[in-house]
Amino acid sequence: MALKQKGGEISAEAKKRRRVGFANIDTGVEASECIKVFLVKSGDEVGSTNSFCINPVDLNQFFGEDGKIYGYKGLRSISVQVNIWLSTVSFHAYSEITFESTSDGGKGITDLEPALQDIFGELLTEKEQFLQTFSTEHNFIRNIVSDGAVVPCKISEEDDHASNSNSKADGSMIEVIRMKQDSEPVGLLYSRLVPLVLLLVDGGSPIDVTDPRWEIFLVVKKVQDPLGDCITNVLGFATVYRFFHYPDSTRLRIGQILVLPPYQGQGHGRHLLESVYSVAVSENIYDVTAEEPSDYLQYLRACIDTKRLLCFQPIKPAIKSVVSCLKEGNLSKRICRSSSCPPASVMEIARQKLKINKKQFLRCWEVLIYLNLNQENSKCTENFRAWVSDRVKSDIVDKDAVDSRKHLVEVPNDYDHDMTFVVCWSQNDGEPDGIDGNPGGNQSTQDEQLNELVKKRLEDIVKITNKVSAIPRN
Numbered sequence: 001m002a003l004k005q006k007g008g009e010i011s012a013e014a015k016k017r018r019r020v021g022f023a024n025i026d027t028g029v030e031a032s033e034c035i036k037v038f039l040v041k042s043g044d045e046v047g048s049t050n051s052f053c054i055n056p057v058d059l060n061q062f063f064g065e066d067g068k069i070y071g072y073k074g075l076r077s078i079s080v081q082v083n084i085w086l087s088t089v090s091f092h093a094y095s096e097i098t099f100e101s102t103s104d105g106g107k108g109i110t111d112l113e114p115a116l117q118d119i120f121g122e123l124l125t126e127k128e129q130f131l132q133t134f135s136t137e138h139n140f141i142r143n144i145v146s147d148g149a150v151v152p153c154k155i156s157e158e159d160d161h162a163s164n165s166n167s168k169a170d171g172s173m174i175e176v177i178r179m180k181q182d183s184e185p186v187g188l189l190y191s192r193l194v195p196l197v198l199l200l201v202d203g204g205s206p207i208d209v210t211d212p213r214w215e216i217f218l219v220v221k222k223v224q225d226p227l228g229d230c231i232t233n234v235l236g237f238a239t240v241y242r243f244f245h246y247p248d249s250t251r252l253r254i255g256q257i258l259v260l261p262p263y264q265g266q267g268h269g270r271h272l273l274e275s276v277y278s279v280a281v282s283e284n285i286y287d288v289t290a291e292e293p294s295d296y297l298q299y300l301r302a303c304i305d306t307k308r309l310l311c312f313q314p315i316k317p318a319i320k321s322v323v324s325c326l327k328e329g330n331l332s333k334r335i336c337r338s339s340s341c342p343p344a345s346v347m348e349i350a351r352q353k354l355k356i357n358k359k360q361f362l363r364c365w366e367v368l369i370y371l372n373l374n375q376e377n378s379k380c381t382e383n384f385r386a387w388v389s390d391r392v393k394s395d396i397v398d399k400d401a402v403d404s405r406k407h408l409v410e411v412p413n414d415y416d417h418d419m420t421f422v423v424c425w426s427q428n429d430g431e432p433d434g435i436d437g438n439p440g441g442n443q444s445t446q447d448e449q450l451n452e453l454v455k456k457r458l459e460d461i462v463k464i465t466n467k468v469s470a471i472p473r474n
């Protein structure tokens with residue numbers, strides 16, 4: 001880490017200010033305003049601010065309670081500039097901190113090093129060492145992934161997005177490699193990816209690399225350098241945890257999924273998700289879930305699963321029957337609305353064959369119905385809206401009713417007692433009075449909230465429908 005102090009030692013003026021106490025209270029600067037992280041592939045890019053600059057979710061969280069840096073004075077409007085170069089070859093980092101002077105304006109002088117250590121740990125190196133990593137760690141990723149298994153994952157013939165091993169026009173290959181967390185090198189690789197998790201996954205925290213139930217799926221690009229050497233770059237990864245499912249199966253839960261920003265929006269996230277499904281199907285896993293998925297991940301999953309369900313024959317009669325109910329029926333009758341829900345047997349077969357879990361299936365179900373409706377027919381679309389509104393309402397009531405009756409009891413296990421619990425139901429369940437379960441809630445506010453939620457749900461359905469319709473069907 002280099003400190004570049006412009007303008008010499010602390011000025012006499014600053015010293016005077018310190019003596020008169022807090023005449024000019026330091027308002028500080030938000031960490032996210034003065035820290036920039038650049039992704040670099042070679043030593044030539046280090047020191048330059050022209051490389052790919054990432055947009056971290058929340059850098060402020062690493063800097064005290066208010067996320068601010070205090071005590072620095074800069075040459076321009078920004079009091080201190082922290083530039084960090086992060087190598088995509090070895091994931092080491094190097095930082096340069098530039099400021100004019102420091103002075104305690106009442107809030108101290110923020111020590112930047114511990115905060116940067118919290119993010120990058122031992123990967124934060126001095127410049128000389130950092131530059132050397134581009135040659136010494138040249139084959140770091142290639143050596144580790146050579147022990148992994150390529151996941152066969154062919155989704156559609158027309159679409160080269162997510163085939164098993166994608167050959168590109170430039171001779172490079174894109175593959176998803178699955179690695180079990182049972183060896184030291186995999187743990188080492190993951191520990192080098194942790195800063196990316198902290199910077200780019202909202203609320204992301206490192207997984208426990210000593211737990212053998214974790215696996216990592218890496219999407220990599222393999223390319224030959226001019227000397228004929230194979231270079232392997234990580235484009236993204238997903239960590240997946242195996243949970244026991246009573247009585248004798250396993251569920252896969254996606255803990256973190258991340259595609260490096262320069263490669264986002266190119267189908268790699270989809271490729272990773274399809275690979276996890278592919279493993280779930282081939283190993284007859286119970287189902288696949290995701291841990292606290294972001295809105296965008298939900299959207300991506302909905303696109304992928306809806307597309308898979310669109311060509312899944314066993315659910316077609318159920319879709320047809322709901323669509324005809326929405327076309328002809330008068331949905332003011334609750335009975336017709338509830339008959340628009342998917343039969344349990346249909347959800348079960350989608351879980352068994354496609355490993356789509358029930359909650360996710362219900363999300364896709366609305367899109368599947370909408371996709372098959374005649375959207376020119378106003379009666380159909382009105383009925384669809386009423387149906388969605390009913391479903392949103394029952395989701396909220398059911399959730400609150402469930403939440404008020406549910407409580408968790410921790411139980412010990414032989415691995416880590418913090419990680420297992422039992423869900424208990426209390427018998428005395430009170431019926432919630434309002435849609436938000438608040439007995440004293442104001443009816444018109446509740447109606448407004450409900451309308452907003454329905455509007456949002458309908459917008460999401462239309463967005464996913466448009467995306468899925470644009471994708472060729474298998």
Ligand SMILES: CC(=O)SCCNC(=O)CCNC(=O)[C@H](O)C(C)(C)COP(=O)(O)OP(=O)(O)OC[C@H]1O[C@@H](n2cnc3c(N)ncnc32)[C@H](O)[C@@H]1OP(=O)(O)O
Pocket residue numbers: 159161200201202254255256257258259260263264265266267268269270271290291292293294296297299300303304307467471
């Ligand atoms: C559990 C958790 O980890 S929650 C946190 C999730 N991770 C993050 O937030 C970290 C930052 N974000 C990311 O890393 C990435 O954005 C990810 C992982 C969420 C998604 O990865 P990406 O590689 O960007 O997604 P990918 O390119 O595969 O898919 C995006 C597009 O493909 C579309 N798509 C999906 N299925 C298909 C398909 N069958 N055919 C064609 N396109 C498709 C999507 O609709 C989306 O299109 P749009 O955004 O242009 O409308």
